[in-house]
Amino acid sequence: xxxxxxxxxxxxxxxxxxxxxxxxxxxxxxxxxxxxxxxxxxxxxxxxxxxxxxxxxxxxxxxxxxxxxxxxxxxxxxxxxxxxxxxxxxxxxxxxxxxxxxxxxxxxxxxxxxxxxxxxxxxxxxxxxxxxxxxxxxxxxxxxxxxxxxxxxxxxxxxxxxxxxxxxxxxxxxxxxxxxxxxxxxxxxxxxxxxxxxxxxxxxxxxxxxxxxxxxxxxxxxxxxxxxxxxxxxxxxxxxxxxxxxxxxxxxxxxxxxxxxxxxxxxxx
Amino acid sequence: xxxxxxxxxxxxxxxxxxxxxxxxxxxxxxxxxxxxxxxxxxxxxxxxxxxxxxxxxxxxxxxxxxxxxxxxxxxxxxxxxxxxxxxxxxxxxxxxxxxxxxxxxxxxxxxxxxxxxxxxxxxxxxxxxxxxxxxxxxxxxxxxxxxxxxxxxxxxxxxxxxxxxxxxxxxxxxxxxxxxxxxxxxxxxxxxxxxxxxxxxxxxxxxxxxxxxxxxxxxxxxxxxxxxxxxxxxxxxxxxxxxxxxxxxxxxxxxxxxxxxxxxxxxxxxxxxxxxxxxxxxxxxxxxxxxxxxxxxxxxxxxxxxxxxxxxxxxxxxxxxxxxxxxxxxxxxxxxxxxxxxxxxxxxxxxxxxxxxxxxxxxxxxxxxxxxxxxxxxxxxxxxxxxxxxxxxxxxxxxxxxxxxxxxxxxxxxxxxxxxxxxxxxxxxxxxxxxxxxxxxx
Numbered sequence: 001x002x003x004x005x006x007x008x009x010x011x012x013x014x015x016x017x018x019x020x021x022x023x024x025x026x027x028x029x030x031x032x033x034x035x036x037x038x039x040x041x042x043x044x045x046x047x048x049x050x051x052x053x054x055x056x057x058x059x060x061x062x063x064x065x066x067x068x069x070x071x072x073x074x075x076x077x078x079x080x081x082x083x084x085x086x087x088x089x090x091x092x093x094x095x096x097x098x099x100x101x102x103x104x105x106x107x108x109x110x111x112x113x114x115x116x117x118x119x120x121x122x123x124x125x126x127x128x129x130x131x132x133x134x135x136x137x138x139x140x141x142x143x144x145x146x147x148x149x150x151x152x153x154x155x156x157x158x159x160x161x162x163x164x165x166x167x168x169x170x171x172x173x174x175x176x177x178x179x180x181x182x183x184x185x186x187x188x189x190x191x192x193x194x195x196x197x198x199x200x201x202x203x204x205x206x207x208x209x210x211x212x213x214x215x216x217x218x219x220x221x222x223x224x225x226x227x228x229x230x231x232x233x234x235x236x237x238x239x240x241x242x243x244x245x246x247x248x249x250x251x252x253x254x255x256x257x258x259x260x261x262x263x264x265x266x267x268x269x
Numbered sequence: 270x271x272x273x274x275x276x277x278x279x280x281x282x283x284x285x286x287x288x289x290x291x292x293x294x295x296x297x298x299x300x301x302x303x304x305x306x307x308x309x310x311x312x313x314x315x316x317x318x319x320x321x322x323x324x325x326x327x328x329x330x331x332x333x334x335x336x337x338x339x340x341x342x343x344x345x346x347x348x349x350x351x352x353x354x355x356x357x358x359x360x361x362x363x364x365x366x367x368x369x370x371x372x373x374x375x376x377x378x379x380x381x382x383x384x385x386x387x388x389x390x391x392x393x394x395x396x397x398x399x400x401x402x403x404x405x406x407x408x409x410x411x412x413x414x415x416x417x418x419x420x421x422x423x424x425x426x427x428x429x430x431x432x433x434x435x436x437x438x439x440x441x442x443x444x445x446x447x448x449x450x451x452x453x454x455x456x457x458x459x460x461x462x463x464x465x466x467x468x469x470x471x472x473x474x475x476x477x478x479x480x481x482x483x484x485x486x487x488x489x490x491x492x493x494x495x496x497x498x499x500x501x502x503x504x505x506x507x508x509x510x511x512x513x514x515x516x517x518x519x520x521x522x523x524x525x526x527x528x529x530x531x532x533x534x535x536x537x538x539x540x541x542x543x544x545x546x547x548x549x550x551x552x553x554x555x556x557x558x559x560x561x562x563x564x565x566x567x568x569x570x571x572x573x574x575x576x577x578x579x580x581x582x583x584x585x586x587x588x589x590x591x592x593x594x595x596x597x598x599x600x601x602x603x604x605x606x607x608x609x610x611x612x613x614x615x616x617x618x619x620x621x622x623x624x625x626x627x628x629x630x631x632x633x634x635x636x637x638x639x640x641x642x643x644x645x646x647x648x649x650x651x652x653x654x655x656x657x658x659x660x661x662x663x664x665x666x667x668x669x670x671x672x673x674x675x676x677x678x679x680x681x682x683x684x685x686x687x688x689x690x691x692x693x694x695x696x697x698x699x700x701x702x703x704x705x706x707x708x709x710x711x
Contacts, residue, residue: 045669
């Protein structure tokens, strides 16, 4: 009898699995389940399958909202382009930033009523500096870097939602508007690298540039390369971690009669 | 009698008459005084033929029945096909299809009928009865067409729309909405349904819901009546062939309850409110020749899923739970458990305990089905169910059930099953109402 009950339970559970799998909306029974249930008297089904108590845990809207997000909250950096009491001005700055499509733009209001407009979610200050430079090129001055809670994309897109800390943004400021996520290809690359190099010569002749590159390679122990920009070939010498190191080297070059040399910042990934 | 009163109400205020008709005028006036008396009582019709009879068994003619179409008119659309007349104190008004659709709405305490052709603002002290001038005249109220008389009755602060018509014609608007009548094999079931519906209507005539205003409600609280919206040959044949036939208990029409699908087990262990049926512990098993009659029903077995949140919203409504507490649960999450504490002899759930966090709610009766309604408010089909968890969806209650409705009296899909198996309607009625007797009332 016990074995029979167990096997019946197994059959029902298997059939429930079928109906759940094949009917995500659960509106209908699978034919197998319907036939199985119809072949038994209902009191018998109750005696066999009823559980004394059925318990379900509802995780709550707050946790659901967090689980539905495609990001988690972490610590990092953002570029802040506006802080003021005028909402209209904040919206204008936010619109300008969104038009550039350089990253996620956040407009928020602090509990004190101050509006802030920030852009980007960066785990390192260097990435934020890179964006700040881009913004300056785009004629948006007055941008500064702030330490902030940032949105970090979920790894693998899994929806967990439980045990995650509440978004700090709600503790410090109410998010007013969150635009569409920026295109993935426009996100700053995490392995970004900045170094300084010295441009020693620029010419329209590729041969001349090659000749000079060869000369520098043999005479110095610095890496040398040629960069083409439009119709100009530039000879670049050295790869320095800081501007100071580059300046030190340029002084040695000046002694070698390369007084027109200047330092350039190179951003590479 | 009714026709005479009708004519007099259509022409209520004769301006001048010769001495030769003075006697007739006097009798008219006497009748009008009697008629005004009925106005004060706010009864749409109190003619002897339509008064609810306390002894319907003694009736020899087809009775009139008053069906409440809307029990609180707020804003409705009304149009006419055929000829109707409305007699008010100051004048009489004719209505036909040329009038178009009137908006019917409340304006203060008054009731207003308005479109670009008519504007009537009627105070609560007037009797508002639209009487048909021809037999097949129809009116359409909120997109449903009916025949017979239409009254708007002020009852307290509310206005009710009441349709009065002959019982047999009323049944033609009931049978096709209470049982499928589109298949030939359903014939005997439709016949049985016609008798059961007639019996229930006669029971309501003897025990009206609102004695001064109407006898029966036009929805599932009594039986569904939708006028001439779905006249079918089979339904008309069922009503005509069983004309005047009802089920009686000691000569009186019995409250013949019926329901969609019993799921294989009829309920007979409890009294319905207002019912004279005694409580018994017996359970009638609807098993006929090793086959359940209602297995053909789409509700014979069913499965439903419910979120805990949906049930919590239902519980909040049913048990008047503080909204702040519910909001807190909804936001922060909560644990809900459901236990069927007690079952009736038919295995239907009798008491169900819902536990939300540390708070318990005990549901019984119709509250069980309401508490387990879906997110759109559709009730759980029946109390014959058990709850489990689906391995695929552990965050939802998985409800497996049987049947649709309360399970008392005739199982309509069971009647269809018996009809398909070749049983006669007398046999079907005998199966489901073994203690009642068929009788010809008129």
